[in-house]
Amino acid sequence: MNTVAVVMGSDSDWPVMKDAADALAEFGLEPEVDVISAHRMPQDMIAFGQEAAGRGVGVIIAGAGGAAHLPGMLASVTPLPVIGVPVPLKHLDGMDSLLSIVQMPAGVPVATVSVGGARNAGLLAVRILAAGADDDAAALREKMVTFQEGLRQAALDKGARLRASRTQRTGFGA
Numbered sequence: 001m002n003t004v005a006v007v008m009g010s011d012s013d014w015p016v017m018k019d020a021a022d023a024l025a026e027f028g029l030e031p032e033v034d035v036i037s038a039h040r041m042p043q044d045m046i047a048f049g050q051e052a053a054g055r056g057v058g059v060i061i062a063g064a065g066g067a068a069h070l071p072g073m074l075a076s077v078t079p080l081p082v083i084g085v086p087v088p089l090k091h092l093d094g095m096d097s098l099l100s101i102v103q104m105p106a107g108v109p110v111a112t113v114s115v116g117g118a119r120n121a122g123l124l125a126v127r128i129l130a131a132g133a134d135d136d137a138a139a140l141r142e143k144m145v146t147f148q149e150g151l152r153q154a155a156l157d158k159g160a161r162l163r164a165s166r167t168q169r170t171g172f173g174a
Ligand SMILES: Nc1c(C(=O)O)ncn1[C@@H]1O[C@H](COP(=O)(O)O)[C@@H](O)[C@H]1O
Pocket: 008, 009, 010, 011, 012, 013, 036, 037, 038, 039, 040, 063, 064, 065, 066, 067, 068, 069, 070, 071, 087, 089
């Protein structure tokens, strides 16, 4: 099975990006994690992007804050799917990173998640790997179906708790 690379512009992004690694771990996937910056280490960033597919990486999750060029630049040098995570910084609440990542020119796609949405980036990477045709992908797909059933059950439980609390308050259950 291909691996997932979780990269970010700085180690200061890790508190946000950790959620992607944690989501992958829930599905038994151990991502490679690294700091790669288009701005601060452009040659290394290009080399990473060009070599990732050959090393067995299947999906790249790239998070960055501010002028977040890392996801787009990686997408320009790799044929792999790139998922961009806008990391919110002190100023502008992540709008700067969101717009930097989401507004890609035609031909160079980055699948952008919400500001700080690293968990969904991890879950999307699982779905991409689970779309394969081999047995490993099928097993991952099964895990995703079980995960989704868990979401449904949690929502049902919330509804039941809400209804119960209203019943206690009114005595009528309405
Ligand atoms: N947006 C980028 C890129 C890039 O896009 O190449 N490299 C670093 N950064 C971002 O700079 C912010 C501040 O970084 P420091 O905390 O290291 O000063 C981080 O959110 C990082 O992702």
